[in-house]
Amino acid sequence: MATFRLARRLRAERAVDSMSDGQFAVLAALKVYGPHTLGELAERERVTAPSMNRTVNCLQESGFITRTPMDDDRRKVLVDLTPAGRDVVEETVRRRDAWLEAALGELTDAERTALADASAILRKLADR
Amino acid sequence: MATFRLARRLRAERAVDSMSDGQFAVLAALKVYGPHTLGELAERERVTAPSMNRTVNCLQESGFITRTPMDDDRRKVLVDLTPAGRDVVEETVRRRDAWLEAALGELTDAERTALADASAILRKLADR
DNA sequence: TATTGTTATACTCTATAACTATA
DNA sequence: TATAGTTATAGAGTATAACAATA
Numbered sequence A, B: 001m002a003t004f005r006l007a008r009r010l011r012a013e014r015a016v017d018s019m020s021d022g023q024f025a026v027l028a029a030l031k032v033y034g035p036h037t038l039g040e041l042a043e044r045e046r047v048t049a050p051s052m053n054r055t056v057n058c059l060q061e062s063g064f065i066t067r068t069p070m071d072d073d074r075r076k077v078l079v080d081l082t083p084a085g086r087d088v089v090e091e092t093v094r095r096r097d098a099w100l101e102a103a104l105g106e107l108t109d110a111e112r113t114a115l116a117d118a119s120a121i122l123r124k125l126a127d128r
Numbered sequence C: 001t002a003t004t005g006t007t008a009t010a011c012t013c014t015a016t017a018a019c020t021a022t023a
Numbered sequence D: 001t002a003t004a005g006t007t008a009t010a011g012a013g014t015a016t017a018a019c020a021a022t023a
Helices: A002-011 A021-033 A038-045 A049-061 A083-105 A109-126 B002-011 B021-033 B038-045 B049-061 B083-105 B109-126
Strands: A065-069 A077-081 B065-069 B077-081
Touching (some): A002 A083, A002 B002, A002 B109, A021 A065, A021 A083, A083 B109, A109 B002, A109 B083, A109 B109, B021 B038, B021 B049, B021 B065, B021 B083, B038 B049, B038 B077, B077 B083
Antiparallel strands (some): A065 A077, B065 B077
């Protein structure tokens, strides 16, 4: 229950209020893992290609990503962040960090240490 | 990131695959906090009354909740779990517990202790 | 006249099926 | 003939506006 509620609270902190979680997840994946084809993005986010196509259309119209046909295989399209898209990811991370920093600031040293110990273990659980 | 991923993984464990998160959240709230009017449910889940009305319609058609006009104010409708609805909540909790138990079983005693220490602190953070 | 619930309608996000362009 | 992407269309879930019943 604690993880559900904390995840929900953190998700609420974002740079662009009108952007959906699915749209932001694409920007974040591009920032962390670099450019992807549309199919790769669909597989990573576990949605269908048409669904990802629509998400990417919205992000392109908003100026957050570019689409570039690939030279070695002209059927493929490479999706990458624009500077504006990168800004959205970085600003959202900043906001979440700021929220977390303020929240962690109200804890004792022992409590912060307990969370640090737990984070790697939680990650291991989630990867099962 | 660990909380996002763990929350997502746990949410996937449910008794009725076709039930949406929103529908399940209503059943869980009724189980934990007892019967609610439609307006109370909408406020608790932070959706509009028409949206909650639709969710409740689906749950009623599936036989998971009952609607009862209230005696003291006939405008109000009390929503409560049926035995089948209660079963869905309990079975989902059992599945999540089973998944967690298996996952925790692969950890060391020290790791389990670290998670136990962290859970109360995470809850405190989420309540901010 | 205000409040509670409901219906009407529209928008977003998701999906499957059909289509286009390229390999 | 198969694959990557796109378009067409439909099904959930959400919203706002309008309505009905009750206080």
